[in-house]
Every structure is written in structure tokens, then in C-alpha cells.
Amino acid sequence: xxxxxxxxxxxxxxxxxxxxxxxxxxxxxxxxxxxxxxxxxxxxxxxxxxxxxxxxxxxxxxxxxxxxxxxxxxxxxxxxxxxxxxxxxxxxxxxxxxxxxxxxxxxxxxxxxxxxxxxxxxxxxxxxxxxxxxxxxxxxxxxxxxxxxxxxxxxxxxxxxxxxxxxxxxxxxxxxxxxxxxxxxxxxxxxxxxxxx
Amino acid sequence: xxxxxxxxxxxxxxxxxxxxxxxxxxxxxxxxxxxxxxxxxxxxxxxxxxxxxxxxxxxxxxxxxxxxxxxxxxxxxxxxxxxxxxxxxxxxxxxxxxxxxxxxxxxxxxxxxxxxxxxxxxxxxxxxxxxxxxxxxxxxxxxxxxxxxxxxxxxxxxxxxxxxxxxxxxxxxxxxxxxxxxxxxxxxxxxxxxxxxxxxxxx
Numbered sequence: 001x002x003x004x005x006x007x008x009x010x011x012x013x014x015x016x017x018x019x020x021x022x023x024x025x026x027x028x029x030x031x032x033x034x035x036x037x038x039x040x041x042x043x044x045x046x047x048x049x050x051x052x053x054x055x056x057x058x059x060x061x062x063x064x065x066x067x068x069x070x071x072x073x074x075x076x077x078x079x080x081x082x083x084x085x086x087x088x089x090x091x092x093x094x095x096x097x098x099x100x101x102x103x104x105x106x107x108x109x110x111x112x113x114x115x116x117x118x119x120x121x122x123x124x125x126x127x128x129x130x131x132x133x134x135x136x137x138x139x140x141x142x143x144x145x146x147x148x149x150x151x152x153x154x155x156x157x158x159x160x161x162x163x164x165x166x167x168x169x170x171x172x173x174x175x176x177x178x179x180x181x182x183x184x185x186x187x188x189x190x191x192x193x194x195x196x197x
Numbered sequence: 198x199x200x201x202x203x204x205x206x207x208x209x210x211x212x213x214x215x216x217x218x219x220x221x222x223x224x225x226x227x228x229x230x231x232x233x234x235x236x237x238x239x240x241x242x243x244x245x246x247x248x249x250x251x252x253x254x255x256x257x258x259x260x261x262x263x264x265x266x267x268x269x270x271x272x273x274x275x276x277x278x279x280x281x282x283x284x285x286x287x288x289x290x291x292x293x294x295x296x297x298x299x300x301x302x303x304x305x306x307x308x309x310x311x312x313x314x315x316x317x318x319x320x321x322x323x324x325x326x327x328x329x330x331x332x333x334x335x336x337x338x339x340x341x342x343x344x345x346x347x348x349x350x351x352x353x354x355x356x357x358x359x360x361x362x363x364x365x366x367x368x369x370x371x372x373x374x375x376x377x378x379x380x381x382x383x384x385x386x387x388x389x390x391x392x393x394x395x396x397x398x399x400x
Binding site: 092094099100101102174176177178180181184185189192 | 200202203230236240241245248281284285288
């Protein structure tokens with residue numbers, strides 16, 4: 001009986017190792033990442049293997065857990081919204097069948113010129129009359145630079161956001177997991193053998 | 198098939214966890230010394246199977262192999278699947294810690310139901326009956342798991358029929374694949390090591 005089990009173990013282990021080598025390692029996970037551009041936050045959601053999450057619900061919460069807004073992703077898995085407030089935001093994705101993902105949008109990710117869409121124009125109100133013109137010119141220039149920078153940096157920011165979220169299981173995790181299972185088996189076998197012995 | 202963290206409400210999570218604890222206790226009690234390696238092997242198989250990804254429609258599905266675990270382990274499917282899911286949660290971030298109980302229940306209970314329904318058929322010396330029973334056991338477990346997932350979401354407030362249709366449709370190909378996998382595994386083991394099935398069913 002024992003040698004039979006041994007043989008069986010080897011056979012199955014071989015199959016599993018082959019499994020790991022042959023099949024491309026796909027994660028079964030949903031990813032959500034977000035970046036800003038002007039006064040808008042863009043989000044993109046996808047399943048592993050770059051399959052887009054279509055018609056998933058995106059909800060935006062502030063740190064107190066209050067829901068600020070929500071919406072649905074389009075065919076490309078994208079959803080964008082105006083910045084509701086400059087603070088840490090929690091963006092939550094709920095897709096079909098109980099899959100979900102979260103993205104914490106840190107306050108520090110907003111650039112200096114960004115402001116919630118609604119409050120944007122009021123900056124120059126309290127300034128002295130003489131400097132109003134210069135201030136608004138400066139403001140205009142700053143906005144343009146911001147826009148240009150956003151445009152240029154968009155792919156970089158996207159990649160960074162993606163990198164931060166992307167943790168695909170690699171061979172290390174798989175072999176590690178199998179190792180854990182064998183370890184647990186060893187512990188249980190040891191305890192049972194002590195009892196019977 | 199793995200329900201992520203933060204989707205389900207607390208009552209669903211807690212009752213799932215409680216039933217999983219009960220099932221695992223029964224499984225461990227029925228587990229005898231000789232079968233520990235077998236449980237570990239199937240647990241490892243279950244752990245790896247979810248990486249085999251089947252691209253269907255707008256969603257993402259993968260092999261589950263809970264039917265196979267059920268055929269060979271019976272009640273011991275609970276601890277095997279629990280360990281597999283725990284490691285998937287830690288290492289692959291599939292599912293989550295809070296939803297571990299519900300996820301285990303969703304996959305292990307169908308495994309046991311299918312084992313109870315089909316074990317006589319699988320054991321049959323008639324190749325035809327045995328093949329059909331193995332296929333049904335493999336695919337039936339995935340089907341029941343889909344229903345369980347839909348139920349869990351239903352208790353959280355989703356529309357049952359809509360979600361159930363979605364999950365079953367997405368996993369349809371997986372059901373067929375798993376039926377075939379179970380069929381070949383049983384056929385293979387019956388030829389090579391017929392006593393392995395007998396051992397399981399003596400308990």
C-alpha cells in the first residue's frame with residue numbers, strides 16, 4: 001500500500017510540474033487602476049490576460065466610507081469621472097460573479113494645479129485687482145503646462161499604476177504553494193502517526 | 198468562482214465560515230492515516246487547477262477540479278479545498294481571507310454532494326455507467342458551485358436568476374472540460390490502481 005501511494009505521489013507530482021511549465025500562468029483576478037488627467041480621474045479595469053471588465057460597477061468612496069459617485073465601465077473597461085474632492089479616494093470595482101478590486105487613490109497623486117471641478121475658477125477672487133490679470137495669465141499658463149505634461153506622461157503614469165496593481169502569480173508562488181501543501185501533509189501525518197504509535 | 202473580499206455581507210460570510218468549519222471537522226475526522234498523501238495531492242491539484250484559464254465571453258473562468266476532489270476524497274474534500282483556497286488567497290490573491298469560508302463552502306459542498314450522488318456509479322464495474330457517473334460528477338460539481346456562488350450573491354442582494362445564468366453560462370465550457378478530466382482520471386486509475394477507489398468508498 002505504501003509503495004503504491006509513493007508511486008502515485010510521484011506520478012501526480014510529475015503531472016503538476018508539467019502543468020506549471022506548459023500552461024501560461026494566468027491569474028484569475030480583476031485589476032483596477034486609476035490616473036488623473038486635468039480635473040478628471042480615469043480608471044481602467046481588466047481581468048488577467050487583459051480581458052476588459054465590461055459593464056462593471058465602479059464606486060468611489062472617501063476615507064469616511066461615504067459613497068461619492070458611481071458608474072459603469074464601458075466596453076473597454078474604462079470609466080472616468082471629475083475629481084470629487086482632493087483627498088484620499090477609494091475606488092471600488094464590482095464586476096459580475098463576485099469579482100472585485102480596489103484602488104486607493106492617494107491625495108499625493110493629485111498634482112498641485114488640480115482642484116475639484118466645481119471649485120476651480122474661484123482662485124483669483126480674493127486677490128488684489130492689479131494682480132488679477134497676471135494671476136489669471138499665470139493660471140492659464142500653468143493649466144496649459146499641466147495639460148501638456150499630462151498628455152506626455154499619460155502612458156508612463158498608466159504603466160506605473162498598472163505595475164503597482166499587477167501581481168501575477170509566478171512559478172515561485174506555485175511551487176511555494178505546493179510546498180506548503182506537502183508541508184501541511186507532513187505535519188498532519190506526523191501528528192497522526194504519534195497518535196497511532 | 199472565487200468571491201472577492203468586500204463583496205458579501207457579514208451574515209453570509211459568517212454562516213459560510215461556520216459551515217466550512219463544520220465540514221472541515223467532519224472531513225478531518227473521517228480522514229485516516231493512509232489517505233493523507235492522497236488528500237495532499239488532490240489539494241495541490243486543486244490549488245494549481247485555478248491557474249488554467251479558459252477565456253470565455255466577457256469574464257474570466259478557470260478550472261476548479263472540485264468534482265475530481267470529491268470523487269477521490271469524499272468528505273475529506275473540505276480540508277483539501279480549504280487548504281488549496283487559503284494558499285490561493287495568500288499567494289495569488291484570488292478570493293480573500295474574509296470570503297475564504299464562503300468560497301470553501303461553495304466549492305467543497307458540491308464536491309461532497311456529487312460524491313454522494315455518483316459514488317456508486319463511479320465504482321460500478323460497467324465501464325459505460327462508470328464513465329457517465331464520473332463525467333456527471335466532474336461537471337455537476339462545477340454546476341452546483343456556480344449555483345452556490347449565485348446564491349451567496351443573492352443573499353447579499355443581487356438578482357439570483359440573472360447572476361446564476363451568468364455564472365453557469367460562463368462556466369459551461371469548464372463543466373465539460375472537468376467532466377472529461379474526471380472521466381479520464383477515473384478510467385486511468387481503474388486500470389492502473391483499482392483499489393484506490395475502493396479505499397475511498399469503504400469509509
